[in-house]
Amino acid sequence: MRTVATASHLRAAEEKVFSEQPGVDLMSRAADAIVSVARVIAPSGPVVVAVGPGNNGGDGLYAAAALAGDRDVLVWLAMGTGHEAGLHAADEAGCRQVDAAEATESLTDASLVIDAVLGIGGRAGLPEHLAMFVDAVDALGVPVLAVDLPSGLDTDSGAAHPSFRADCTVTFAAPKPCHVVGEASERCGDLVVVDIGVPVPDTGVFVAEESDVARWWPVPGPDSHKYTRGVVGLDTGSSHYPGAALLGCAGALHAGPGMVRYLGGAPQGLVVSRFPSVVMADGRVQAMVLGSGWGDLEDAAERLAGALSRGVPLVLDADALSLLPADLPPGSLLTPHAGELARMLGVQRHEVDADPMGKAREAASRFGATVLLKGGTQYVATPSGTVTIAVRGPAWTGQAGSGDTLAGACGTLLAAGLEADRAAILGASLQAITASRHPGPHPPDVLASFFPDVIADLVDVADLR
Ligand SMILES: NC(=O)C1=CN([C@@H]2O[C@H](COP(=O)(O)OP(=O)(O)OC[C@H]3O[C@@H](n4cnc5c(N)ncnc54)[C@H](O)[C@@H]3O)[C@@H](O)[C@H]2O)[C@@H](O)CC1
Ligand SMILES: Nc1ncnc2c1ncn2[C@@H]1O[C@H](COP(=O)(O)OP(=O)(O)O)[C@@H](O)[C@H]1O
Ligand SMILES: [K+]
Structure with a gap:
């Protein structure tokens, strides 16, 4: 950095x-x-x-x-x-x-x-x-x-x-x-x-580099198993937006979790037919991702309450960002784009565009959680006031569904035990580096399928054997 x-x-x-x-x-x-x-x-x-x-x-x-x-x-x-x-x-x-x-x-x-x-x-x-x-x-x-x-x-x-x-x-x-x-x-x-x-x-403001991603990426040790590597639960997608479930799972799975549990409202057959390693049964998780592709789910508040009762760090994305509770579990991560951040703060979108770093910092302080402000430049602001800018990627990454895969990847990293700011910096930087190294345009799930190649290249390959 x-x-x-x-x-x-x-x-x-x-x-x-x-x-x-x-x-x-x-x-x-x-x-x-x-x-x-x-x-x-x-x-x-x-x-x-x-x-x-x-x-x-x-x-x-x-x-x-x-x-x-x-x-x-x-x-x-x-x-x-x-x-x-x-x-x-x-x-x-x-x-x-x-x-x-x-x-x-x-x-x-x-x-x-x-x-x-x-x-x-x-x-x-x-x-x-x-x-x-x-x-x-x-x-x-x-x-x-x-x-x-x-x-x-x-x-x-x-x-x-x-x-x-x-x-x-x-x-x-x-x-x-x-x-x-x-x-x-x-x-x-x-x-x-x-x-x-x-x-x-x-200054309290940093910019991440590829070498940071290589250094911080969680690599399993010889005694690691699926629970120690981290189980991430996804309550994403819905019958209206089933694709969000697949995109979140794609992001989570390709970032190297111990296990992905899918606990959302999209058809289960759809998820498992595409990703057979995803577990549909509820059970222990070390982090949860919520909100991508919820739309206007009637039971959104109950779903969030259920996730909160698990006491694990949460990644709150998209529609879950309009339901933010007063007390988020420690180590949680909010992943708004500029429009969502404006709504969270009750300001106009142009005010976020005029001062994205300041507004990301303000939200982190107000909600007591790390904020990853997504967009062409990605800011990771912590409640203590530091801001880190993730590695930059090509603009075609800005497409519907990129945020869903990113939230899934961040969930995997939180479940692996990373602090929320590290998880956000690594997830956003991985997506950007992958897009730079695999020039597309590729749809977000295809881009996520290249994550493992990029991780293997970044991290000392010997560590992965
Ligand atoms: N302060 C130092 O000891 C060091 C400075 N360094 C160099 O010095 C630079 C800063 O030097 P300065 O403070 O002299 O500033 P600059 O050299 O960046 O420019 C200042 C001058 O340009 C004029 N000016 C500014 N904007 C203008 C515009 N749009 N149109 C026309 N004229 C304009 C100003 O009136 C002033 O005369 C650094 O960027 C760096 O390159 C390096 O030598 C390292 C050491
Ligand atoms: N100009 C850009 N350059 C690079 N990446 C971008 C750009 N704009 C957006 N992105 C990326 O695209 C994603 C968009 O997320 P988001 O707006 O939440 O979309 P969705 O909710 O449809 O998935 C983010 O991951 C962000 O990093
Ligand atoms: K110059």
């Missing part, structure tokens, strides 16, 4: 470094990292460096100077001015200064564009002349390496302001919100986070 830091967090951390270590040269460290990555993306050929007026431009100028040792480097002062000492270094090293027209013309031969226009000091959006340059870069498909963040983005949000579209972004100390949430994150390409000696501040 990596800590996510805002621009002001980063500035405070940097100021502390400067006050404690006067004269420390963070900019050279930043430039060194840019140069290493630039050489991997484009080992040879001319480089065009678009330079802004502040320290982001300074990073770019020192990188330009280092690269000019063995190739043509063109420097364009995109805002008319640039970091004085950096400019001097670039001139000394033989970089050639060009104007907007020449920078654009030179794109036809360029092997790389380095975007060092704006970083954490930038205001969102691009002036017209830069937007035109970005269009030319995109049209020619020249690879772009962004310094700190693609210029034009707002550091602290996922909003899709006009910006560079990077193939790779080299950022410092910690990812910022624009790197990990919303459409902005899609503009960053591969993210490289470099330690330049600025300590990572404690």
Whole structure:
């Protein structure tokens, strides 16, 4: 997991470094990292460096100077001015200064564009002349390496302001919100986070990585059996929405439970004919999943009361989210999408869209349970106030039924004994990683059928034998 830091967090951390270590040269460290990555993306050929007026431009100028040792480097002062000492270094090293027209013309031969226009000091959006340059870069498909963040983005949000579209972004100390949430994150390409000696501040916001999924995935030991691995009960689906039962079972079964019990109102023959290992008899469970595909079941409240009386952690999804009791069992997980979260909080959907992280955190605090807010960016908020963003996946995962399989997978992980936040982070990340590795579109149950391949690949395969 990596800590996510805002621009002001980063500035405070940097100021502390400067006050404690006067004269420390963070900019050279930043430039060194840019140069290493630039050489991997484009080992040879001319480089065009678009330079802004502040320290982001300074990073770019020192990188330009280092690269000019063995190739043509063109420097364009995109805002008319640039970091004085950096400019001097670039001139000394033989970089050639060009104007907007020449920078654009030179794109036809360029092997790389380095975007060092704006970083954490930038205001969102691009002036017209830069937007035109970005269009030319995109049209020619020249690879772009962004310094700190693609210029034009707002550091602290996922909003899709006009910006560079990077193939790779080299950022410092910690990812910022624009790197990990919303459409902005899609503009960053591969993210490289470099330690330049600025300590990572404690923010309570994290982003999960594939390596976390590998590390935390519950792997059975030699003495494990179905009860110790975890029995998950599903009260999902109904005669109106029988498919939800199948989708939940698909998600639960392919996440590796000890046993799945189906205790819902969909036709039992339907479930067992598709999934013969699912047990229809009631009995001991270590976690329950409720609500997906209930519709307006008349006995929904009784079903929820029955599940509550078991005293095990619950995954409450979809229709069960409108019946939230005052006291949820410890370790329970709520899995709303934005519309459901808005209803839970009694606010408008656009208010959730405007501040998804804040609203997920508010719901976790109000209901005393972990909240997995589903969508393009998935936030896992705990009652203690931490938020973790799950690994991101392709947008076609957003289809009817994906949430049902996800709830089933989370139920399996809760039954295995994971804390609710880990179960949510792993379930959501597994679905996203699977969708990335098995490009579809696949319907949600087919996607779930690929979970085992992905788990086997993520977890040390030897552990599964
Ligand atoms: N503070 C430090 O010591 C370090 C900073 N580093 C770099 O410095 C960057 C931050 O530097 P700065 O604080 O100088 O900020 P930036 O370089 O991101 O930009 C600030 C400048 O751009 C102008 N500007 C902002 N938005 C604009 C817009 N939309 N249109 C036109 N002009 C605009 C501002 O007026 C200001 O002159 C980081 O992103 C990082 O790249 C690194 O060198 C590491 C060390
Ligand atoms: N833009 C998106 N990119 C990736 N995944 C998405 C996107 N939008 C939604 N999802 C995923 O799709 C699922 C949708 O869940 P939900 O809205 O509850 O659907 P349903 O109730 O029909 O199953 C969630 O698992 C979410 O992770
Ligand atoms: K930049």
